[in-house]
Amino acid sequence: MNKPLRRIAIFCGLLVLALLIRDNWLQYVKADSLREDPDNRRVLIARYATPRGDIIVDGKAITGHAETTSGDFKYKRTYKDGAMWAPVTGFVSQSYGANQLESIEDGILTGNDDRLFFRNTLDMLTGKPKEGGNVVTTLNAAAQKAAYNGLKKQGGKGAVAAIEPSTGKILALASYPSYDPSTIAGGSDSDAAAWKKLDKKNNPDDPMLNRALREVYPPGSTFKVITAAAALENGLYKSADEQTKSPLPWTMPGTTTVLKNEGNIPCKNATLRVALQYSCNTVFGKVGSDLGNEKMLEEAKKFGFTEQQFVPVRSSASVFSDDMNPSQTALSSIGQYNTAATPLQMAMVAAAVANNGTLMKPYMVDSLQAPNVDTLEKTEPEKMSEPLSAENAQILQSMMETVVKDGTGKTAQMQGVTVGGKTGTAQHGENNSKNPYAWFISYAKVGDSAPVAVAVVVQDDNAVRENISGSGLAAPIAKSVMEAVIDSKK
């Protein structure tokens, strides 16, 4: 009986060998792919096992972390003034992933970025817990607060984008209505309920929409700044005070439709300055159709239209069409028809004018820091384009300053500060049935330098239609943002 016994012994040995081979296959060959499988919950457990790094504004963290009491995720994100900062931070949630800055800089914030590898290894050897790095933003807390509170006070919906013209630093990025990302940061039932409430399907206000970057609005008369820039750049008119060839009434080319102005304003053969001051549709509509679709598009593109911006959060591309007849071009040149822009885009327009014609690439991440506050990466200001020459920029500045001094933008006047701006009241909806958007774009100058350019859009469906104007709804918010920036520089 011993021969079969020995064979059984070999058989048992083979069974153990098969197990050993399988184990090596699983735990050595396939280990990494199993370990990093995104469906493997351990990936998320590890992600939330250490406190996440912070997003920093003006040297102070606007984010934090709290220990969760239930579930297998140890830490969850908290936000200070979450609703105010949501368009800047985005959210990170144990159940719903992350978006915007939280998602883009996730590697740094969780500490998983390759640049932190050496440090992490060192920490592991010395037994220190892993930490996340910080994201230092360019934002200005006072400006953000002014922007958000302004929108909130106004009610309705709206957004603000503010930029430092000389660098492209984004100073404020507000959207209203907003949401507090803290309410969806965890994985509990209350987070799920909050998430459901924020969902666009259940909430017509769509509070999670980042209106400053992701929504395009018809810019209305604020687009006339670009039309004016195109007129100057293409030599159609040489100065602000040259009489334009603008009949009144003006029938749009190829049609029998007369382009109307808002009210009885002195637009006949008006100078560009006067036309901008009173916001003459006829003058700028004709400038647009005189220049043609191609030249208008070219100028709009120089200001950043038709392209997404990555700040590094992606902004939607602003629209200026390329296949329009002269009358459509005329309408587009006063910010109607297909023309649509993000608040960031219009802030870039004001910033380029204020920065003597040079458009700086907008950005909101100043630097990335390791957990020990060493700088890993610093964003340097970068020139994006030159939409207009310095002389023309100065002509346009003087025109925009007239708007605030004597024209439609008087509500943005500030003592001791030179303010240039442009109002806009953009029609929208079928047959313009819906309440228009109130726009205001502006910049403030202290001495020779312009520390801030800002764009505000407000959509108030409950306001009385006649009361809606860029001057009434949007300009006061822009003013408070500019004041906040100037005060914080003092």
Added chain:
Amino acid sequence: MSSSTSNTSTHHTSTIGAIGAPSRRNTELALLVFAVLIPVFAYANVGLAIDDQVPAGLLSYGLGLGLLAGVAHLVVRKFAPYADPLMLPLATLLNGLGLVAIWRLDQSKLLQSIGQAGGKATNQLIYTAMGIALFAVVLVFLKDHRTLQRYTYISMAGALVLLLLPLVPGLGAELTYGAKIWIQVGSFTIQPGEFAKIVLAVFFAGYLMVKRDALALASRRFMGLYLPRGRDLGPIIVVWMISILILVFETDLGTSLLFFGMFVIMLYVATERTSWIVFGLLMSAAGAVGVASFEPHVKTRVQAWLNPMREYTLSRTPGATGVHSEQAMQALWAFGSGGTLGTGWGQGHSELIRFAANSDFIFATFGEELGLAGVMAILLIYGLVVERGVRTALAARDPFGKLLAIGLSGAFALQVFVVAGGVMGLIPLTGMTMPFLAYGGSSVIANWALIGILIRISDTARRPAPAPAPSPDAEMTQVVRPT
């Protein structure tokens, strides 16, 4: 390490036990110290990892395990002085590591929240004590394993009753997850299949010892294979049918595979005819394929084996039809996340496997927290237990002892293979438990009894040969066959 044969002076056969072999009881004691100390360190390690402090129960736990091991050792020293010195320490080590893993899973909030953890380690320690008590009973009262021979047919009846118990209305437990293999007595649940394993081995050994010549010699040649006569073949067909029926009614692929495999191994050893292996493989393959294709519970497990990720996704999809389980994929992730060296005791997340984390799937906890290194070590410990069992069979002087020893160690090896292979995705999952490691009273108690019987046989085998041998069976084993 000593072995039963290396000490024989000049024999060129290993059939005959070591005459005058040292008893090796002190070797056993020394090994037992390690077998207790390693789990105690592991226990401290879990506490440090989870709570940053040495667990409060360390002393009582160490003393408890040490006391049980000490009692077992004293019983062996007194009642089986020539027993194999490795088996007790190996079983103690496995049992101790299992206790640590169960205690570690007790700390899991996730498992506590679904009522699958908390206090399980204490229960398991009580079961271990009961197991070692049964181990002692076996050694004290079973002076000679050949006594069991007398109960051949009673064993058969007993095994069948045990196997059919879960099907008795009112007795079968409802808390089962798929397979109907538990019975409920008061607040206790018992898995009779674990005990049936041993009882069946006794029956097979007794039956085959009597029938081996008839089976081996009275056969007809058919297509190059020796086929036995119908009346000798009858029992194997009956056993095969029963195991398939168990599978069908209790949906327990593992146990039926185990019993059938055990029977084929014992039949092969008894008759020395390879044709039995061929038959066995063909029949079990036919049975397994047949059942897997129509029995829904088994079918699910085969699907989970072939495509664990799909089952995982389906189990997470609300409104997906049919029963789906994420366990197979969770276990693979646990092993993969452990990697080569593991996360360390208490630092893995194998509780994600949910309700079976401390029973069927406890091996995945070892995989994740001890890594490839730890799992290989545990597999080798199991391998060593089997190897000592096979050596006991080789050294046994009587055919009954040989058959019983190989039956028990073969079943042990098959069980380890089926469970570990199932958890690691090598073969479809069958829902049995890792001997000694997994939570569960029946399993621990039955396996301690199994070790007890093996130790009894090895004691008889290694005992200095009584001369002249009084029994004709012992006479036969003195025959040195040419290879």
